[in-house]
Amino acid sequence: MSSRCYVGTADPHQPHLAHARFVLFDGYPAAVIPALAGIWAGHARRDTHVLVAAVLAHDWEYLDPTITGAATSGFAGQHPVAGVGMTLAATSPDGTVEAPEPVSVFPLSQAAHLDAAWIYLIDPAADAIAVHTDDGEPAARYHLDACAAPKPSAPYRAEGAIAHPWAAHHCCVPTPGVPR
Numbered sequence: 487m488s489s490r491c492y493v494g495t496a497d498p499h500q501p502h503l504a505h506a507r508f509v510l511f512d513g514y515p516a517a518v519i520p521a522l523a524g525i526w527a528g529h530a531r532r533d534t535h536v537l538v539a540a541v542l543a544h545d546w547e548y549l550d551p552t553i554t555g556a557a558t559s560g561f562a563g564q565h566p567v568a569g570v571g572m573t574l575a576a577t578s579p580d581g582t583v584e585a586p587e588p589v590s591v592f593p594l595s596q597a598a599h600l601d602a603a604w605i606y607l608i609d610p611a612a613d614a615i616a617v618h619t620d621d622g623e624p625a626a627r628y629h630l631d632a633c634a635a636p637k638p639s640a641p642y643r644a645e646g647a648i649a650h651p652w653a654a655h656h657c658c659v660p661t662p663g664v665p666r
Contacts, residue, residue: 489513490509490510490511490601490602491514491606492506492590492602492604493506493507494506494590495538495607495608502594502595504591504592504607505589506605506607507541507542507589508602509545509548510547513602515625519617519628521571522606522630523630523633526630526634527630528569529551529569532634534630535610537608538608541608542589543570544567545587546571546574553572555567557572561577563575563583563584596622603620604617604620605617605620605622606618614627614629615628
C-alpha cells in the first residue's frame with residue numbers, strides 16, 4: 487500500500503504554517519499514526535520535541551519504529567535511522583548522492599498543491615497528532631499516549647496493554663470534538 491504524506495509540526499507562532507518532511511510510502515493514517523506513536527514511545531522516549539526533531543531530520547522513504555541501524559537499502563544515499571525509519575535520498579543522473587532537501591514550509595491552505603494525500607502535524611504541547619487531508623482540512627486528532635503501549639514501568643492494564651513498542655492502529659481512536 488502506498489500513499490505519500492508530509493509529517494511535521496505547525497509553527498507555534500503561525501499555526502497555519504506547516505514545517506514538514508515528505509514520506510514516500512505508507513502515508514495512510516492506519517500506518518503513520520501507530521508508527522509515530524512507536525517512534526515517540528521508543529526512540530523519543532515519550533518526548534514529543536524529540537519526535538518532532540527526529541521526523542524533521544530527513545525526508546523519508548518510510549517511517550518504521552522497529553527499524554535497526556543494521557537495515558540495508560538498495561539505493562545510494564539512503565540509510566536507516568534506528569527506531570525512526572529509512573531516509574529518502576536523491577541521486578543525480580551520474581549517481582552522485584544529492585544534498586538533502588530543506589524542511590518544507592507551507593500554509594495549510596495551499597496543501598492541495600502538494601503531491602501528498604495526508605498531512606500529519608505533531609503538537610508537542612499536547613502530545614498529539616493532527617491529521618489533515620490533502621486539501622489541508624483537519625480530519626482527526628490523536629493523542630500519542632492513546633496509540634502507544636504503556637511505559638515499561640507502568641503496571642499491566644488488562645484492558646489492552648501490549649508488549650511491543652507501539653500499539654496496533656485499531657487502538658488509536660481520534661479524540662472527540664473538532665480537530666485542531
